Amino acid sequence: MNPILFYGVPEGCSFGAIVALEWSGLPYQLCRIDMPAVVSSAAYRRINPVAETPSLRTAEGRPVNQSVAILHHIGAQNPGSGLVPAQGTPDYDRFNEVLAFLNTDFFEAFSPLWYAMEHGMADRDRQVLQAMGHHKVRKAHADLEQMLGSNPWLAGSRRSAADAYFVGIARWNDFHQVLDRREFPALAALHTRLEAEPAVRFAHAVEHGEPALSTGAFMGHVDLEDVLVGHQAAVRASAKASAPAA
Template identity: 60%
Template sequence: MTPILFYGVPSGCSFGSIVALEWLGQPYRLCRIEMPEVVSGEAYRRLNPVGETPTLRTQGGQLISESLAILNHLGARGIDRRLGFAQGTPEFDRLNQILAFLNTTFFGAYVPLWFALEHGGDAEQQRVLREFGTAQVRKAHAALSAMLGDKPWLMGEQRTLADAYFIGIARWNDYHQVVDRRDYPNLQRLFDRLEADPAVKFAHAIEDQRNAQSTGQFMGEVALETVLAEETVAA
């Protein structure tokens, strides 16, 4: 069974999992999930009761949700490419530490800004949310910049799943414009390096529904209805 990643648009954090799948170089398919309409609907909740993306249907048919869990699953399949590391090694612990920071502090910093953008509210509520979110995003950028230092990638000399996850979140500043990434030259350098990567260009093209050139083993997109029909037959 070919794995399927259910990715959210527009600009879901599932972007990082698409990049990771491209780097992994193993066959996979994608299923586009529109947010908020489809992701919160009854059909998709048959696969993910929480109603969030991403979700991965694995080669064995299991369903995994949450970016951190999906990336760790892919990392276990990509140890030979050093996208992930064997559990119990210092490298595994370090990668998990960085992924956890990205998943909580870096991702979480944008939550007030997304709430303000998507749910509105009165002017005072908007001001408070933007001020709080801006302070959190700046703090997260400063911490991550210090963590990166002058290394080419978040883990050092080798790109890993952490870099894939980073680029999917870092682009959110395009929506909110609360930091100038040039104030964090280490992160700007990493951002530019990743934006030039073929897998990242592929993920952007997939989201934008442009002609996408895979350098991995992308096997095409599949409709949610088709996947659900397959699940029903299998049951």
């Protein structure tokens, strides 16, 4: 059974997991979850009870939720891909430091801007949130610029799942028009390099429902309804196999 990534659109943070799967070389399928309609549905909550994307159904049929856990899982399935450095090494510590920063400070910096856009509120309240968001986004970029230093990739000399996660979140700056990325030369160079990656172009095309050429082992899309039918059948088969003999 192929792993299935449930990814959210539009502009979802599932983007990095798609890029990581392409880089991994592992066979996988995708299931498109429209937001907010489908992601909050009872059907999807059977996949992820907290109604969030991304979610991953592993090759063994187990659910893995939350981006950090999914990226670690993908990297562990093919250690040779270098998506996650070997445990116990300085590169592994560096990778986790950067990934944690992206998943907290960098991601959260955009939260006030999304909230101001998606919720009706008085002009003054919206302006306060936007000002807060602009400050947080600028600080997060400045901090990440310092963390990157002279390294070509976020975790050091080799691209990793952290770079995949970064490029998915960094595009939110283009959406909200907070800053000119050229103010942070190292990050700007990294972003340009990542946008030229075939896996990143593939993820963009997939999200926009455009023809997409995989450079990995993408095995096509599957409908949520079909996944759920297959899941029910697997649960019944497992229960029958584990039942005591009469």
